[in-house]
Amino acid sequence: MNNQYDQKQLEAAWSTGKAFVDRGRVAAYIPELAKQDPGQLGVSVCLPDGTFLNTGDTDVCFTLQSISKLFSLIVALCQNGPDEVFSRVGKEPTGDPFNSIIKLETIKPHKPLNPMINAGAIAVAGMIQGKGVEERLDSILDLLRKMTGNPDIRVNEEVYGSEKKTADRNRALAWFLKDSGVLTADVDETLDLYFRHCAIEVTAQEVARMGMVLAADGFDRCTGEQLFPQAIARICKTFMVTCGMYNASGEFAIDVGIPAKSGVAGGILATVPHRMGIGVFGPALDDKGNSVAGVKLLEQLSREWKLGIF
Ligand SMILES: NC(=O)CC[C@H](N)C(=O)O
Numbered sequence: 001m002n003n004q005y006d007q008k009q010l011e012a013a014w015s016t017g018k019a020f021v022d023r024g025r026v027a028a029y030i031p032e033l034a035k036q037d038p039g040q041l042g043v044s045v046c047l048p049d050g051t052f053l054n055t056g057d058t059d060v061c062f063t064l065q066s067i068s069k070l071f072s073l074i075v076a077l078c079q080n081g082p083d084e085v086f087s088r089v090g091k092e093p094t095g096d097p098f099n100s101i102i103k104l105e106t107i108k109p110h111k112p113l114n115p116m117i118n119a120g121a122i123a124v125a126g127m128i129q130g131k132g133v134e135e136r137l138d139s140i141l142d143l144l145r146k147m148t149g150n151p152d153i154r155v156n157e158e159v160y161g162s163e164k165k166t167a168d169r170n171r172a173l174a175w176f177l178k179d180s181g182v183l184t185a186d187v188d189e190t191l192d193l194y195f196r197h198c199a200i201e202v203t204a205q206e207v208a209r210m211g212m213v214l215a216a217d218g219f220d221r222c223t224g225e226q227l228f229p230q231a232i233a234r235i236c237k238t239f240m241v242t243c244g245m246y247n248a249s250g251e252f253a254i255d256v257g258i259p260a261k262s263g264v265a266g267g268i269l270a271t272v273p274h275r276m277g278i279g280v281f282g283p284a285l286d287d288k289g290n291s292v293a294g295v296k297l298l299e300q301l302s303r304e305w306k307l308g309i310f
Contacts, residue, residue: 005045005276007053009304014043014055017282017297024284024292027264032162036062036266038284041293043301046208046277048215050222058204062281063159065263066098066246067207068140068197069121070214070236071147075139076127077232085127087111088182089120091239098246098289099169101176110180116243116261119173125194126177126185133192140197146220146227147213148206159265160199167195198263204279207269211277214259214269237271241309245295248288256298257308268294272307 018041028034042057064071076085090113094103099118104110112120130136137155145153174191177183183190202210213220214237217230240259245252252260258278260270266283268291278301280294302308 005047005053005305007055010043010045010053010301011055013297013300013304014041016300017041017043017293018056020293020296021282021284024286026266026283027285027289030159030163030166030264032159033063033265033283036283040266041282041297042204042280043297044203044205044208044279046205046212046279048212048221048275052205052208054205057281058279060281061156061201061203062267062283063156063199063201063263063265064267065198065265066116066121067261067263067267067269068200069116069124070240070261070269071140071143072121072124072128072197073115073239074228074232074236075143076124077235078228079129079139080127082235085124088127089115089123093242093249095247099173101169101173104173104176104180110176111182112177114239114243116239117246118170119177122170122174122190122194123177123182125197126183126190128193133189133196136193137196141200143227144200144202144210146223146225147210148202149209149222150206153206154201155196155199156201157199159201160196163195163198164192167191170194202267204267204281207267207279207281208277209279211269211271211279213277214271215273215275215277237273240271245290246288248286248290252290252295253310256295256302257310258298258302259309260298262290262294264289266291266294268298270298273309275307
Protein backbone atom coordinates (compact mmCIF):
# COMPACT_ATOMS: atom_id res chain seq x y z
CA MET A 1 0.00 0.00 0.00
CA ASN A 2 1.20 3.55 -0.75
CA ASN A 3 4.62 2.32 -1.82
CA GLN A 4 4.75 5.27 -4.18
CA TYR A 5 5.19 7.47 -1.10
CA ASP A 6 7.65 5.98 1.34
CA GLN A 7 7.20 6.50 5.10
CA LYS A 8 10.99 6.55 5.44
CA GLN A 9 11.27 9.49 3.06
CA LEU A 10 8.62 11.32 5.07
CA GLU A 11 10.61 10.66 8.25
CA ALA A 12 13.80 11.87 6.56
CA ALA A 13 12.08 15.14 5.54
CA TRP A 14 10.77 15.48 9.12
CA SER A 15 14.32 15.04 10.49
CA THR A 16 15.64 17.68 8.10
CA GLY A 17 12.94 20.07 9.30
CA LYS A 18 13.48 19.18 12.95
CA ALA A 19 17.07 20.42 12.74
CA PHE A 20 15.67 23.91 12.08
CA VAL A 21 13.21 24.27 14.97
CA ASP A 22 15.65 26.29 17.06
CA ARG A 23 16.04 28.83 14.24
CA GLY A 24 12.51 30.11 14.78
CA ARG A 25 10.34 31.56 17.52
CA VAL A 26 6.75 30.98 18.56
CA ALA A 27 4.38 33.89 17.88
CA ALA A 28 4.20 36.07 20.97
CA TYR A 29 1.88 38.88 19.92
CA ILE A 30 -1.03 36.60 20.78
CA PRO A 31 0.04 35.70 24.36
CA GLU A 32 -1.63 32.29 24.38
CA LEU A 33 0.39 31.22 21.30
CA ALA A 34 3.63 32.04 23.15
CA LYS A 35 2.92 29.04 25.38
CA GLN A 36 3.42 26.60 22.48
CA ASP A 37 6.46 24.30 22.51
CA PRO A 38 8.79 25.52 19.73
CA GLY A 39 10.41 22.08 19.45
CA GLN A 40 7.27 20.37 18.15
CA LEU A 41 7.02 19.22 14.57
CA GLY A 42 4.49 16.98 12.86
CA VAL A 43 3.63 16.14 9.28
CA SER A 44 0.67 14.21 7.98
CA VAL A 45 -0.04 13.22 4.37
CA CYS A 46 -3.56 12.31 3.24
CA LEU A 47 -3.76 10.31 0.02
CA PRO A 48 -6.75 10.12 -2.37
CA ASP A 49 -7.88 6.77 -0.94
CA GLY A 50 -8.19 8.39 2.52
CA THR A 51 -5.09 6.75 4.00
CA PHE A 52 -2.56 8.76 5.99
CA LEU A 53 1.20 8.78 6.47
CA ASN A 54 2.14 10.44 9.77
CA THR A 55 5.37 11.48 11.44
CA GLY A 56 5.96 13.43 14.65
CA ASP A 57 3.39 15.59 16.42
CA THR A 58 0.42 14.91 14.15
CA ASP A 59 -2.23 14.65 16.85
CA VAL A 60 -1.32 17.81 18.78
CA CYS A 61 -4.08 20.45 18.63
CA PHE A 62 -3.21 23.91 17.36
CA THR A 63 -5.24 26.84 16.04
CA LEU A 64 -5.66 27.43 12.32
CA GLN A 65 -4.99 31.20 12.48
CA SER A 66 -4.45 32.41 8.90
CA ILE A 67 -5.17 28.99 7.42
CA SER A 68 -8.80 29.65 8.38
CA LYS A 69 -8.85 32.53 5.86
CA LEU A 70 -9.24 29.90 3.14
CA PHE A 71 -12.42 28.56 4.68
CA SER A 72 -14.03 31.90 5.46
CA LEU A 73 -13.32 32.74 1.81
CA ILE A 74 -14.97 29.51 0.62
CA VAL A 75 -18.08 30.25 2.71
CA ALA A 76 -18.22 33.89 1.56
CA LEU A 77 -17.86 32.82 -2.09
CA CYS A 78 -20.56 30.15 -1.75
CA GLN A 79 -22.94 32.64 -0.15
CA ASN A 80 -22.27 35.76 -2.23
CA GLY A 81 -20.60 34.66 -5.47
CA PRO A 82 -17.25 35.90 -6.77
CA ASP A 83 -18.49 39.21 -8.23
CA GLU A 84 -19.70 40.50 -4.86
CA VAL A 85 -16.68 39.13 -2.94
CA PHE A 86 -14.12 40.56 -5.35
CA SER A 87 -15.84 43.94 -5.40
CA ARG A 88 -14.61 44.29 -1.78
CA VAL A 89 -11.31 42.41 -1.83
CA GLY A 90 -8.65 42.11 -4.54
CA LYS A 91 -6.74 39.24 -6.17
CA GLU A 92 -3.17 40.54 -5.98
CA PRO A 93 -0.21 39.67 -3.73
CA THR A 94 1.09 42.50 -1.54
CA GLY A 95 4.76 41.87 -0.77
CA ASP A 96 4.00 43.26 2.71
CA PRO A 97 3.61 41.49 6.06
CA PHE A 98 0.21 39.87 6.72
CA ASN A 99 -0.94 42.53 9.15
CA SER A 100 0.29 45.53 7.18
CA ILE A 101 -1.90 48.60 6.92
CA ILE A 102 0.15 50.66 4.47
CA LYS A 103 -1.42 49.72 1.12
CA LEU A 104 -4.96 50.15 2.41
CA GLU A 105 -4.51 53.87 2.08
CA THR A 106 -2.08 54.15 -0.82
CA ILE A 107 -3.96 51.89 -3.26
CA LYS A 108 -7.14 53.17 -4.86
CA PRO A 109 -9.86 52.04 -4.46
CA HIS A 110 -9.02 51.36 -0.80
CA LYS A 111 -9.95 47.68 -0.87
CA PRO A 112 -7.52 45.12 0.61
CA LEU A 113 -5.29 43.54 -2.02
CA ASN A 114 -6.24 39.91 -1.30
CA PRO A 115 -8.21 37.73 1.15
CA MET A 116 -5.13 36.05 2.67
CA ILE A 117 -3.85 39.17 4.46
CA ASN A 118 -5.60 40.25 7.66
CA ALA A 119 -7.34 43.26 6.10
CA GLY A 120 -8.71 41.09 3.28
CA ALA A 121 -9.83 38.33 5.62
CA ILE A 122 -11.62 40.87 7.84
CA ALA A 123 -13.41 42.20 4.74
CA VAL A 124 -14.36 38.58 3.88
CA ALA A 125 -15.64 37.95 7.43
CA GLY A 126 -17.89 40.97 6.96
CA MET A 127 -19.53 39.26 3.97
CA ILE A 128 -20.44 36.03 5.75
CA GLN A 129 -24.19 35.87 6.14
CA GLY A 130 -26.15 34.73 9.15
CA LYS A 131 -28.12 36.11 12.09
CA GLY A 132 -25.44 36.61 14.70
CA VAL A 133 -21.77 35.77 15.09
CA GLU A 134 -22.67 32.22 16.21
CA GLU A 135 -24.65 31.43 13.06
CA ARG A 136 -21.93 32.88 10.84
CA LEU A 137 -19.23 30.94 12.65
CA ASP A 138 -21.33 27.78 12.35
CA SER A 139 -21.21 27.97 8.57
CA ILE A 140 -17.38 27.88 8.74
CA LEU A 141 -17.37 25.18 11.44
CA ASP A 142 -19.84 23.06 9.44
CA LEU A 143 -17.56 23.15 6.42
CA LEU A 144 -14.50 22.24 8.50
CA ARG A 145 -16.32 19.45 10.33
CA LYS A 146 -17.17 17.92 6.95
CA MET A 147 -13.69 18.46 5.52
CA THR A 148 -11.99 16.84 8.53
CA GLY A 149 -14.63 14.20 9.22
CA ASN A 150 -14.53 15.40 12.85
CA PRO A 151 -17.91 16.65 14.17
CA ASP A 152 -16.21 18.07 17.28
CA ILE A 153 -14.10 20.73 15.56
CA ARG A 154 -14.40 23.83 17.76
CA VAL A 155 -12.89 27.16 18.76
CA ASN A 156 -10.09 27.24 21.36
CA GLU A 157 -11.60 29.77 23.77
CA GLU A 158 -8.27 30.67 25.42
CA VAL A 159 -6.60 31.55 22.12
CA TYR A 160 -9.71 33.42 20.95
CA GLY A 161 -9.82 35.45 24.19
CA SER A 162 -6.10 36.08 24.07
CA GLU A 163 -6.23 37.47 20.53
CA LYS A 164 -9.34 39.52 21.27
CA LYS A 165 -7.55 41.28 24.14
CA THR A 166 -4.49 42.16 22.09
CA ALA A 167 -5.79 42.77 18.56
CA ASP A 168 -5.44 46.52 18.26
CA ARG A 169 -3.79 46.28 14.85
CA ASN A 170 -6.68 44.21 13.47
CA ARG A 171 -9.13 46.67 15.02
CA ALA A 172 -7.35 49.50 13.21
CA LEU A 173 -7.60 47.59 9.92
CA ALA A 174 -11.31 46.93 10.44
CA TRP A 175 -12.16 50.54 11.27
CA PHE A 176 -10.21 51.73 8.24
CA LEU A 177 -12.21 49.30 6.08
CA LYS A 178 -15.42 50.59 7.62
CA ASP A 179 -14.45 54.17 6.87
CA SER A 180 -13.65 53.36 3.24
CA GLY A 181 -16.95 51.54 2.73
CA VAL A 182 -15.43 48.09 2.13
CA LEU A 183 -16.80 46.80 5.42
CA THR A 184 -20.51 47.51 5.75
CA ALA A 185 -21.23 44.93 8.47
CA ASP A 186 -20.90 45.72 12.18
CA VAL A 187 -17.18 46.14 13.02
CA ASP A 188 -17.18 44.48 16.45
CA GLU A 189 -19.19 41.49 15.23
CA THR A 190 -16.99 41.10 12.17
CA LEU A 191 -13.82 41.16 14.28
CA ASP A 192 -15.34 38.71 16.73
CA LEU A 193 -16.08 36.30 13.88
CA TYR A 194 -12.55 36.78 12.49
CA PHE A 195 -10.87 36.11 15.89
CA ARG A 196 -13.04 33.05 16.42
CA HIS A 197 -12.39 31.47 13.03
CA CYS A 198 -8.65 32.06 13.50
CA ALA A 199 -8.87 30.18 16.83
CA ILE A 200 -10.49 27.03 15.40
CA GLU A 201 -8.48 24.09 16.66
CA VAL A 202 -7.23 21.18 14.52
CA THR A 203 -4.44 18.61 14.27
CA ALA A 204 -1.92 18.19 11.43
CA GLN A 205 -3.76 15.04 10.37
CA GLU A 206 -7.02 16.99 10.07
CA VAL A 207 -5.25 19.67 8.07
CA ALA A 208 -3.93 16.98 5.72
CA ARG A 209 -7.47 15.79 5.09
CA MET A 210 -8.63 19.35 4.45
CA GLY A 211 -5.75 19.67 1.98
CA MET A 212 -6.87 16.49 0.21
CA VAL A 213 -10.40 17.90 -0.27
CA LEU A 214 -8.87 20.99 -1.90
CA ALA A 215 -6.59 18.73 -3.97
CA ALA A 216 -9.73 16.93 -5.19
CA ASP A 217 -11.39 20.25 -6.17
CA GLY A 218 -13.82 20.30 -3.25
CA PHE A 219 -14.81 16.64 -3.53
CA ASP A 220 -14.58 14.56 -0.35
CA ARG A 221 -13.62 11.08 -1.49
CA CYS A 222 -14.29 9.66 1.98
CA THR A 223 -18.01 10.54 1.85
CA GLY A 224 -18.55 11.01 -1.89
CA GLU A 225 -19.81 14.56 -1.27
CA GLN A 226 -18.92 17.69 -3.28
CA LEU A 227 -18.38 20.12 -0.38
CA PHE A 228 -17.92 23.26 -2.51
CA PRO A 229 -17.75 23.99 -6.23
CA GLN A 230 -14.63 23.22 -8.25
CA ALA A 231 -14.44 26.87 -9.38
CA ILE A 232 -14.07 27.95 -5.73
CA ALA A 233 -11.37 25.33 -5.08
CA ARG A 234 -9.48 26.73 -8.07
CA ILE A 235 -9.68 30.29 -6.67
CA CYS A 236 -8.38 29.08 -3.28
CA LYS A 237 -5.48 27.12 -4.73
CA THR A 238 -4.45 30.09 -6.85
CA PHE A 239 -4.47 32.39 -3.82
CA MET A 240 -2.40 29.80 -1.96
CA VAL A 241 0.29 30.01 -4.65
CA THR A 242 0.32 33.80 -4.94
CA CYS A 243 -0.39 34.87 -1.34
CA GLY A 244 -0.57 31.79 0.93
CA MET A 245 2.85 32.13 2.58
CA TYR A 246 2.52 35.90 3.11
CA ASN A 247 5.44 37.90 1.70
CA ALA A 248 7.47 34.70 1.25
CA SER A 249 5.02 33.27 -1.30
CA GLY A 250 7.32 33.82 -4.28
CA GLU A 251 10.27 32.12 -2.60
CA PHE A 252 8.07 29.23 -1.46
CA ALA A 253 6.67 28.82 -5.00
CA ILE A 254 10.22 28.47 -6.35
CA ASP A 255 11.68 26.33 -3.54
CA VAL A 256 8.67 24.09 -2.86
CA GLY A 257 6.20 24.69 -5.69
CA ILE A 258 3.05 23.50 -3.89
CA PRO A 259 -0.07 25.60 -3.16
CA ALA A 260 0.05 26.19 0.61
CA LYS A 261 -1.36 28.38 3.37
CA SER A 262 0.33 29.00 6.68
CA GLY A 263 -0.80 30.34 10.05
CA VAL A 264 1.04 31.94 12.98
CA ALA A 265 0.29 29.02 15.31
CA GLY A 266 2.73 27.08 13.12
CA GLY A 267 0.40 25.22 10.79
CA ILE A 268 0.80 24.81 7.04
CA LEU A 269 -1.90 23.35 4.80
CA ALA A 270 -0.44 22.17 1.49
CA THR A 271 -2.39 20.72 -1.39
CA VAL A 272 -0.93 18.83 -4.33
CA PRO A 273 -3.63 18.81 -6.99
CA HIS A 274 -5.22 15.33 -7.35
CA ARG A 275 -2.40 13.68 -5.40
CA MET A 276 -2.41 14.55 -1.70
CA GLY A 277 -3.11 16.94 1.14
CA ILE A 278 -0.31 17.70 3.59
CA GLY A 279 -0.73 19.09 7.10
CA VAL A 280 2.30 20.42 8.93
CA PHE A 281 2.57 21.72 12.48
CA GLY A 282 5.75 23.38 13.74
CA PRO A 283 5.17 26.46 15.91
CA ALA A 284 8.67 27.97 15.67
CA LEU A 285 8.25 30.68 13.02
CA ASP A 286 10.64 32.53 10.73
CA ASP A 287 10.61 36.32 10.48
CA LYS A 288 7.75 36.28 7.93
CA GLY A 289 5.54 34.20 10.25
CA ASN A 290 5.91 30.81 8.52
CA SER A 291 6.87 27.57 10.30
CA VAL A 292 10.62 27.48 9.85
CA ALA A 293 10.91 23.69 10.14
CA GLY A 294 7.69 23.16 8.18
CA VAL A 295 9.02 25.02 5.15
CA LYS A 296 12.30 23.02 5.18
CA LEU A 297 10.39 19.77 5.55
CA LEU A 298 8.10 20.59 2.63
CA GLU A 299 11.05 21.62 0.49
CA GLN A 300 12.65 18.21 0.93
CA LEU A 301 9.38 16.30 0.52
CA SER A 302 8.58 18.16 -2.67
CA ARG A 303 11.99 17.32 -4.11
CA GLU A 304 11.86 13.63 -3.10
CA TRP A 305 8.31 13.00 -4.25
CA LYS A 306 8.34 15.44 -7.20
CA LEU A 307 5.34 17.33 -5.89
CA GLY A 308 6.05 20.74 -7.44
CA ILE A 309 3.26 21.87 -9.78
CA PHE A 310 5.37 24.07 -12.04
N1 LIG B 1 -0.78 35.22 10.04
C1 LIG B 1 -1.72 34.79 10.84
O1 LIG B 1 -1.88 33.60 11.07
C2 LIG B 1 -2.50 35.88 11.46
C3 LIG B 1 -3.77 35.45 12.13
C4 LIG B 1 -3.98 36.12 13.44
N2 LIG B 1 -5.24 35.72 14.01
C5 LIG B 1 -3.94 37.64 13.28
O2 LIG B 1 -4.89 38.21 12.90
O3 LIG B 1 -2.95 38.25 13.52
